[in-house]
Amino acid sequence: MRISMATLLLLGLMSVEVYAGEVRVAVASNFAAPMERIAVAFQQQSGHTLKLSPGASGKFYAQIASGAPFDVFLSADETNPQRLEQDGLAVANSSFVYALGKLVLWSAQPGLVDAKGAVLGKGNFNKLAYADPKLAPYGLAAKETLEKLGLWNSVQGKLVSGENITQTYQFAATGNAELGFVALSQVYKDGKVTEGSSWLVPSNLYSPIRQSAVQLKAAKDPAAARALMTYLKSKKAAEIIRSFGYELP
Amino acid sequence: MFQLAPEDLQSVWLTLKLASVTTVLLLMIATPLAWWLANSRRWYKGPVAAVVALPLVIPPTVLGFYLLLLMGPHGAVGELTTSLNLGRLPFTFAGLVIGSVLFSMPFAVQPIQSAFESIGRRPLEVAATLRAGVWDQFFSVALPLARPGFITASILAFAHTVGEFGVVLMLGGNIPGETRVLSVAIYSHVEAMEYASAHVLAGGMVLFSFLVLLALYLAGGKVAKV
Numbered sequence: 001m002r003i004s005m006a007t008l009l010l011l012g013l014m015s016v017e018v019y020a021g022e023v024r025v026a027v028a029s030n031f032a033a034p035m036e037r038i039a040v041a042f043q044q045q046s047g048h049t050l051k052l053s054p055g056a057s058g059k060f061y062a063q064i065a066s067g068a069p070f071d072v073f074l075s076a077d078e079t080n081p082q083r084l085e086q087d088g089l090a091v092a093n094s095s096f097v098y099a100l101g102k103l104v105l106w107s108a109q110p111g112l113v114d115a116k117g118a119v120l121g122k123g124n125f126n127k128l129a130y131a132d133p134k135l136a137p138y139g140l141a142a143k144e145t146l147e148k149l150g151l152w153n154s155v156q157g158k159l160v161s162g163e164n165i166t167q168t169y170q171f172a173a174t175g176n177a178e179l180g181f182v183a184l185s186q187v188y189k190d191g192k193v194t195e196g197s198s199w200l201v202p203s204n205l206y207s208p209i210r211q212s213a214v215q216l217k218a219a220k221d222p223a224a225a226r227a228l229m230t231y232l233k234s235k236k237a238a239e240i241i242r243s244f245g246y247e248l249p
Numbered sequence: 250m251f252q253l254a255p256e257d258l259q260s261v262w263l264t265l266k267l268a269s270v271t272t273v274l275l276l277m278i279a280t281p282l283a284w285w286l287a288n289s290r291r292w293y294k295g296p297v298a299a300v301v302a303l304p305l306v307i308p309p310t311v312l313g314f315y316l317l318l319l320m321g322p323h324g325a326v327g328e329l330t331t332s333l334n335l336g337r338l339p340f341t342f343a344g345l346v347i348g349s350v351l352f353s354m355p356f357a358v359q360p361i362q363s364a365f366e367s368i369g370r371r372p373l374e375v376a377a378t379l380r381a382g383v384w385d386q387f388f389s390v391a392l393p394l395a396r397p398g399f400i401t402a403s404i405l406a407f408a409h410t411v412g413e414f415g416v417v418l419m420l421g422g423n424i425p426g427e428t429r430v431l432s433v434a435i436y437s438h439v440e441a442m443e444y445a446s447a448h449v450l451a452g453g454m455v456l457f458s459f460l461v462l463l464a465l466y467l468a469g470g471k472v473a474k475v
Contacts, residue, residue: 132437134437160424161422170317
């Protein structure tokens, strides 16, 4: 009797072990922090562990096309996941928008950025950092905003561009650029911008930053990958995503 | 012929300017430093040599990031340049020059230092018996004998600056004509999947670098082994 109990227990433990899959996730840098929180919640609920690799979306596209071992890809845009579906590298029709990115004009100096972003027109700042619009969706949004405001030409002499939104944030956070167009998620915590001064750019000034996720065909454990895709649409995940300053479609 | 876009041509010119300025400055700084390292018996010779060699080990983006902090408004160097009314160094050509000089320092110091060391004390002592003063010994004996070391140092410093990427990416801000050097331009083209422009620039860079190095090696004759 005792032995059989022990055996049952052992079998039970083993089956949990076998059931718990691992999902390898390529995640856009701007979404790395919320994804870490989601990973913890997801593991508690499902038992599956996540292995997160943060990086630039365009680079991930190239790497996945060359056979990089990822199961799920959370891009900073919509094009890269769609292209992977077209290339037959992602599960058809699996992509969906998991978050809408918000652009913010931010300065590490308190009081420099006013509530309406008028500082851009006044020009009393040394440099304006933005991400390279050719490479980063947040950079494109910044360029569109400046064009809509009619300031694109007047700020030309002050623009510095980061290779991605993380580097752009570094330029602004170290104070080398007094102003920067960054992702709200980079300066936002628990419902507010944590330091410096900022202007949340109205969403009618730039085309929506639709951050899209896709399940990859090369997934080692498709069931676990699918579970993550479903979890990203859950109420709990939505709560975490919103708390980092994103909106949902 | 390959057609270069005007902004790419600007990057080529900027890169050559940066590499030339850096090389000249490095030779001026590295020569006394290498001489001291080759001849000093002070206890702090080891630590100084280690600091000079640090850029060989530190990842360039890390070095760039700390320079960004140091030269920024809250950094020691940034406060100094601001108080001297020089403005701030990040995002400027001068800032790139400083970053490049630090980053390529070991490539200039070490060949010159080993050239000085291989001369040894003997020729200088002989010169001294012929009543050559300290400066005369240095300029008439040590410098000519160390010529291969200087050629190697120039080649390495120039080539290393042309190929530099991490430091200029972190410090530069990708401004056309000011900080967008060739390596950054190629990187942007590749990332934007403009492979044709990237190929032209990268191919041209390989060819140019090969020709410059070849010319220097051929002209240099005897070049110190690295």
